[in-house]
Amino acid sequence: MTAAADQPVLDPPDIRVRPRSVHRAARHGHTVPEREWSPLGTLDSGVIGRVDGAGSVQLDGARWSLDWWIGAEDRWHHPSREASVRQRCVGGSPVVETAVRVPGGDVVSRSYAVQAHAGDWRGTAVVVEVENRTAVPVALAFVARPWVLDGPGALGSVSSEGSTVTLDDGRRVLLARDPARTVVDTGDRVAARLDAGDDDHGPAGATSEKDDLEAAFIVPLTHTAVARVLLPVGAGSGDAVPTGPWSAPDLDAVVAGWSAHRRAGTGGGEPSVSLPEPDWDDALEWAGSVLRVAGPDEVGSCLDRHRRVPNGPSAAVRSAEVTEALARLSAPDASVPVARGLAEALRLGGEVRLGDRTDGTVALLHAVGAVLAGQTDPDSEVAQEFVSPAAVAIRRLRKGRGLAADDDVTGLRSSAVRALGRVAAALDRLGQPEVAADARSVANALAAAASAVPTAASDTGPDASGAEPGVRSPLQTALAARSALRRGDGAVALANLRSAWSGRVGSGRSDAEIRPSEDGPEHPVGVLGFDVAELAARTNALIDLLVADGPEGPALLTAWDQTWAGQPIEAHHLPSAWGPTSFAVRWHGDRPALLWEVDPGGGDEPVLTAVGLDPTWVGRGPEGEGLLEAPKVESVVQIRTGGIRRRGSSG
Structure with a gap:
């Protein structure tokens, strides 16, 4: 199958706001969407959604996505079009942080999956929170869009009451507080209306036979303030429908939870x-x-x-x-x-x-x-x-x-x-x-x-x-x-x-x-x-x-680059067939000293090698240290994979 086969062909966008995958494809002169995103989910739920490189979120099975636009002192900034967008994971967890530079500093969005409460509803949801790190207030628009992350989607009806937004597929978007203003329109009119200050107050409601509705819910975001929105997934517990107010673990709790899972x-x-x-x-x-x-x-x-x-x-x-x-x-x-x-x-x-x-x-x-x-x-x-x-x-x-x-x-x-x-x-x-x-x-x-x-x-x-x-x-x-x-x-x-x-x-x-x-x-x-x-x-x-699995114990540093010489190297609690393995490399001139510890899982004591550093060295026992020969300028190494034998056997 070729890379471009069975893919939607999209018209190159002009000044309209499109998903990042479409904008990037047009910038590079082709029409195949440049698909890049990260999964969102929990251990219990698996993947429930995804967030793209601009911070737009799409729930699995949804035909719409939730975007975030920033009204700064100069103009409205749309992350999918901005060159200043940066993205990273937070604390080694599947929490995705997207930063956009605007006058005065960064505005940052974070997306992650949680178990949440929304009224009588209990279930899995995605939290999107946006923090204003600039020195001045900005306006923030959470925008429900008739686009998925890699092309056209559909959104046929939108209604809101207070902080609760209901979409045509029965899904809900729950803001943490009532929006200050709303804009609901068809086609590509919402961005233009925001630019012109043409917005509304109070509840929103509209339908479209063309499934091309777009709805923006605007909240003020002062210096250091954080705005949150909840995207519930599925029916949740019993017949309950998610309603506000809602509660969910905060960012620190989510990151700490993932660290605990990895340690376990x-x-x-x-x-x-x-x-x-x-x-x-x-x-x-x-x-x-x-x-x-x-x-x-x-x-x-x-x-x-x-x-x-x-x-x-x-x-x-x-x-x-x-x-x-x-x-x-x-x-x-x-x-x-x-x-x-x-x-x-x-x-x-x-x-x-x-x-x-x-x-x-x-x-x-x-x-x-x-x-x-x-x-x-x-x-x-x-x-x-x-x-x-x-x-x-x-x-x-x-x-x-x-x-x-x-x-x-x-x-x-x-x-x-x-x-x-x-x-x-x-x-x-x-x-x-x-x-x-x-x-x-x-x-x-x-x-x-x-x-x-x-x-x-x-x-x-x-x-x-x-x-x-x-x-x-x-x-x-x-x-x-x-x-x-x-x-x-x-x-x-x-x-x-x-x-x-x-x-x-x-x-x-x-x-x-x-x-x-x-x-x-x-x-x-x-x-x-x-x-x-x-x-x-x-x-x-x-x-x-x-840490590869050698025939008699962990094989450490199976390849070596001479640019690493003289620099400290550490690895902790890496999994191996012989138990969690840790090691550190320290230097005595041009000779490396290797310290190791293997959490023994029973059986014979492990026999360690480090062929990338010194092909002749052998270490024995669950812990110890050794002074190795200086690594050669060109180190040719090999992991022994010539079969396996039962621990405790010989030959």
Whole structure:
């Protein structure tokens, strides 16, 4: 499928206010919307909406979006058109902050999902709050628009009473206080009326047979003031209808809650890194939050045969990357529904048939391994539910099913080896030694087959692509980083990692990008505004670099860049098959001192390596320190993946 196939073709906008994806496409001289947004959701709800690069919000299933416009002392500012827009995540959470520069400073919007109360209604909702950080008052308009984030939508009726706005699909927009003024009109008249000061007071109500209504609700925003609006999702509790006044957790509580979720999976310590690379320090925190929200939905989409097929690798590869990332980020809370859905597909069809007709057996094994990782009671409900699907999946791989011939090239065969190793360790703890031995036997056979496959030419650099000529698959770039680490090409691995993460902590990528000029920026041209599998793959690649699973213990710093010499490096509570792993690098002249700590999960003491720093060094035990030799100027490294063996065995 080509990047531009099956996409709406839009007339280039002039001075009208359009979604950011449409404005950016027109600015770059094409009509395919430049889809880029971030998911909004909670652990319980999954993804319930999305926010684009200008702070506009669209709830899932809605045919309209909520925008925010700022009336400053010079003019009305529309974030979708403004060059001064910046966006970031807050505190490693899926809270998206969008800032717009106006005379006097910034006005900032924040969007996040919560469990909220609105009258007798209880349910999931999106909060949009706008803060005036300028030194002067501004006017703020919350605008319900007949546009979705990537093109035309529909809005046929609007009515308001006090702070409650009801739209034609039955959804409600709940302001925190009554608006001071309103403007409701059709077409593109609302922006012009605001410019002219042509607004109304009191309740609003209008209908349009053309479904082209637009409604602005204006509130004054003094210096440091914050205005909030609630977008309830679904029916909520019972038959209650959301009404004001409403209440929801504030920003600090939401950010703290996400930090607690990330810590819970690693025994109380939040995964974190400090590296001499721009953007990488906050990568794992943010990815850990977003993948918990969006990962299960992505695997569900991989199962859907009606899904618009993204560019790049197959659903088998996509689902395996997502489930492996959830396992490595110690997210059993998100892995349980994923494992359950994949196991149900296996039970009903005898195979894990995905929407594009590829096989999801490897994804199932990653998900089951994540769910069983903390289990020790063979009679627990979780063990009773998932041990049997694991055994069936292992047998399928042993019989040569579940993997295609080209899965050596895509890395899916190596992914299967890692999944089998994780499942085998869990089965040992649950008193299933025969099934665990079968998993190791299959893993060793697959590892031997994978090691005999030559490197694919398409997987050697940051422009690797599974899409049409001229179109780049960001997911393929992340996969290329993982492949380069496996075969010991540290330079290519780091080039791809930098390409994947540069400027992208807090934002996702489309499934396809195009670069009109050799030294220019990429423009998204895919069908996805946020490719969850791409985020999972670049997260896996970053963890591969820092803490990979060696045959006898954690493999630390599997590649090295000479520009890092002399600079401190730290990693805390990174997940590994041997337990949460932390390490730090300090320098004695040109020689690195490595300090490590592995939270032991039982079995033999781990044997650590750090082949990127010193290929000859070996460390033993759950904690310690060692003085390594100075790293070579060109360090060629390799992660050993030649099969797995049971902890406690020899040879």
